[in-house]
Amino acid sequence: MSDVSSAATQYDRRNEVVVAGTIDSDSWRDEVSRLLDEGNRFVGLYGLDAGTPGGAAYGGPVRALFAGAEGLRLLTCRPSPEGVPSLVDLIPAAGWDERETHDAYGVHFPGHEPLRPLLRHDLDLASWTVPVRGHDPFQVAVGPIHAGVIESGHFRFHVVGERILHLDVRLFYKHRGLERAAEGRTPAEALRHVQRACAACAVSNSVAFAHAYESASGMWPTPELARARTLLLELERLYNHLNDIGAACAGVGFALGSMAFAALKERAHRLNAQLAGHRFLFDTVRLGESKIEVSAAAADQARRELADLGIDARKAWHEVIFNGSVQDRFVGVGLLSEADARRMGAVGPAARAAGAISDARTRSPRLAYEQFVPSSLRRPEGDVASRVNMRALEVDVTLALLDELLSHAVEPAGSSRAADAQPVGVGIVESPRGETVCIVETGGPLVERLHLRAASYANWPALAHASVGNLLPDFPLINKSFELCYSCSDR
Amino acid sequence: MFVLLRDLQRLRRKVALSAPEVRGSLAARHVDAGSCNGCEHELGAASGPHYDLARFGLTITASPRHADILLITGPVTTRMLEPLRTAYAAMPEPRMVAALGDCALGVGLLGDPEEWVGSVADVLPVDVRIPGCPPTPDVIAAHLLEAMRHRS
Numbered sequence: 001m002s003d004v005s006s007a008a009t010q011y012d013r014r015n016e017v018v019v020a021g022t023i024d025s026d027s028w029r030d031e032v033s034r035l036l037d038e039g040n041r042f043v044g045l046y047g048l049d050a051g052t053p054g055g056a057a058y059g060g061p062v063r064a065l066f067a068g069a070e071g072l073r074l075l076t077c078r079p080s081p082e083g084v085p086s087l088v089d090l091i092p093a094a095g096w097d098e099r100e101t102h103d104a105y106g107v108h109f110p111g112h113e114p115l116r117p118l119l120r121h122d123l124d125l126a127s128w129t130v131p132v133r134g135h136d137p138f139q140v141a142v143g144p145i146h147a148g149v150i151e152s153g154h155f156r157f158h159v160v161g162e163r164i165l166h167l168d169v170r171l172f173y174k175h176r177g178l179e180r181a182a183e184g185r186t187p188a189e190a191l192r193h194v195q196r197a198c199a200a201c202a203v204s205n206s207v208a209f210a211h212a213y214e215s216a217s218g219m220w221p222t223p224e225l226a227r228a229r230t231l232l233l234e235l236e237r238l239y240n241h242l243n244d245i246g247a248a249c250a251g252v253g254f255a256l257g258s259m260a261f262a263a264l265k266e267r268a269h270r271l272n273a274q275l276a277g278h279r280f281l282f283d284t285v286r287l288g289e290s291k292i293e294v295s296a297a298a299a300d301q302a303r304r305e306l307a308d309l310g311i312d313a314r315k316a317w318h319e320v321i322f323n324g325s326v327q328d329r330f331v332g333v334g335l336l337s338e339a340d341a342r343r344m345g346a347v348g349p350a351a352r353a354a355g356a357i358s359d360a361r362t363r364s365p366r367l368a369y370e371q372f373v374p375s376s377l378r379r380p381e382g383d384v385a386s387r388v389n390m391r392a393l394e395v396d397v398t399l400a401l402l403d404e405l406l407s408h409a410v411e412p413a414g415s416s417r418a419a420d421a422q423p424v425g426v427g428i429v430e431s432p433r434g435e436t437v438c439i440v441e442t443g444g445p446l447v448e449r450l451h452l453r454a455a456s457y458a459n460w461p462a463l464a465h466a467s468v469g470n471l472l473p474d475f476p477l478i479n480k481s482f483e484l485c486y487s488c489s490d491r
Numbered sequence: 492m493f494v495l496l497r498d499l500q501r502l503r504r505k506v507a508l509s510a511p512e513v514r515g516s517l518a519a520r521h522v523d524a525g526s527c528n529g530c531e532h533e534l535g536a537a538s539g540p541h542y543d544l545a546r547f548g549l550t551i552t553a554s555p556r557h558a559d560i561l562l563i564t565g566p567v568t569t570r571m572l573e574p575l576r577t578a579y580a581a582m583p584e585p586r587m588v589a590a591l592g593d594c595a596l597g598v599g600l601l602g603d604p605e606e607w608v609g610s611v612a613d614v615l616p617v618d619v620r621i622p623g624c625p626p627t628p629d630v631i632a633a634h635l636l637e638a639m640r641h642r643s
Contacts, residue, residue, distance in 0.1 A: 121570050144571065145522055145523075145574055145578055147553035147554075148551070148553070149521045149531050149534050149535050149551060150531065151523050151526070151528055151531060152522075152523045152524070152525075152571055152574070172570065173525070173568065173570045173571050173574070174525045174526070174565065174570075174571065175568060175570060175606055176525055176566065176568060176601065176602030176603065176607060177603025177605060177607075178601060178602050178603075180603045181601065181602045181603045193601050196601050197527065198528055199527045199528045199529030199530075199532060200528055200529075200532065202527075202529075243532070259539070259540045262535070262536070262539035262540055263541060265536075265539075266536055266539060266540075266541045266628075269536070279533075280529055280532070280625070282529075282624065485528060486528070487527050487528045
């Protein structure tokens with residue numbers, strides 16, 4: 001355990017939030033433009049209840065989070081009777097955020113026309129689909145129940161023949177109101193809600209929440225705690241990436257690849273259970289501490305199993321990468337350009353496969369990623385092949401990280417108090433699907449507002465965009481190459 | 492790849508699943524009524540190479556019209572209530588319903604009660620209860636094989 005003073009001197013402000021004050025709606029766009037011009041990046045936008053300080057009787061305030069070299073800035077807009085001026089022309093990535101805020105908090109966004117519903121499902125088709133006109137276009141409706149064992153969500157394809165002209169995605173069938181339910185609860189209870197948002201991202205979402213809460217409480221993790229959480233995050237990434245490569249194989253009916261990677265994924269699950277007591281690592285992340293204990297002998301055994309798994313994963317990958325009929329289906333399909341990935345705020349392997357290299361692991365001072373360098377493809381094409389190749393590359397990096405993390409025993413660990421408590425904290429974590437953001441506003445001992453903007457939420461619009469121009473039968477493959485969670489987005 | 496398949500034989504022997512006494516078949520349709528995706532992952536694993544439920548005559552079918560049993564995961568959200576009822580109505584009789592996982596069983600539901608209807612039993616008659624968060628593939632397999640035995 002490191003002592004308090006040494007931890008305090010290491011206090012890294014990169015992911016710490018500065019509350020930048022409340023702005024009137026008249027100067028909202030100017031202030032945001034200025035932040036963007038200064039090189040800040042949009043991270044998320046969310047609403048609050050009417051009656052929250054900074055709001056007005058007719059509507060609650062809207063907050064937007066930006067990241068820059070000097071840390072995170074949280075900006076609040078006091079709405080006018082007309083609402084909050086839209087940012088979508090400045091920040092296309094804020095489109096879903098504004099639509100959600102409108103549906104959940106009744107805030108209008110003048111300039112965002114038409115403001116299509118996202119959460120609301122009780123409206124007619126024309127209100128939420130983009131009108132597609134021309135010679136003989138028709139719609140193909142898929143879901144919410146799909147043919148396989150898949151999460152629920154509805155896709156409405158506008159097609160001519162087999163060609164996709166446009167895709168309207170309607171999610172939130174699985175909306176459980178987890179954010180709302182977490183409000184007014186203790187941080188430990190709120191953590192349970194965040195964790196169950198999604199099984200496949202349970203660790204990422206939980207660590208993002210834990211970081212947000214600990215940041216608000218002025219806590220800083222000891223190096224042992226950082227290492228334990230990094231171990232959990234990489235274990236989660238391992239089984240997810242193995243699953244996602246197998247899913248892409250299933251998307252083209254390549255049973256050999258999908259079964260080989262399903263078997264590898266099962267081995268990763270069993271290793272999770274062996275190391276942390278749960279196949280999906282549920283309840284392994286705790287606030288301010290870690291209880292995970294892995295003896296030196298158990299860690300060594302896990303390393304050997306991971307080394308074996310790595311050899312078999314490379315063998316299986318060999319079958320995928322040198323199979324002409326598989327590659328023929330992967331290459332050139334579901335293109336997402338680098339410019340579009342950046343413009344739409346895509347994150348994670350999908351963005352990196354398009355050449356938009358960004359990885360939250362390079363800016364995670366609360367985790368043990370000191371030497372981490374994000375993977376990049378020699379020729380990032382932004383197609384299905386690039387996204388699958390990206391994951392294969394990242395499996396190797398994750399295996400190397402795990403080998404290092406398991407080089408000695410993992411002990412229970414805690415945090416030190418390094419700064420004064422503040423009312424807001426933010427946690428940003430690289431989940432298997434990309435940057436996941438959790439914002440926690442506390443009022444005394446309870447959570448007042450919780451917002452989870454998962455990587456999948458950021459990437460759904462990019463997926464819909466990448467489908468345009470492709471053949472309808474290729475959509476399952478394109479979908480699987482992104483492999484986004486519905487439950488993370490729906491919450 | 493042949494090495495991998497040989498390993499599979501070895502790994503499969505580690506899974507304690509005995510062949511059912513009665514041979515038969517069971518076609519299952521899955522509906523995610525609001526789960527966290529954990530049950531889906533484990534159901535997928537149950538039909539994966541380690542557990543391979545197809546060898547016992549258990550298959551996942553694409554349509555409720557071809558299904559003997561409906562496997563429902565998650566608390567039933569308000570938005571999934573109608574699609575779930577439609578899927579159930581589309582099944583031929585006799586039909587069975589399995590509540591898969593703790594949420595479907597109404598155990599420890601998380602979220603805003605305004606956004607969900609409740610457990611599966613609040614909506615449909617439940618024949619098979621599969622506990623766990625999420626239930627492991629062998630637990631899923633054991634319950635479904637039991638259901639198949641009762642049906643025969």
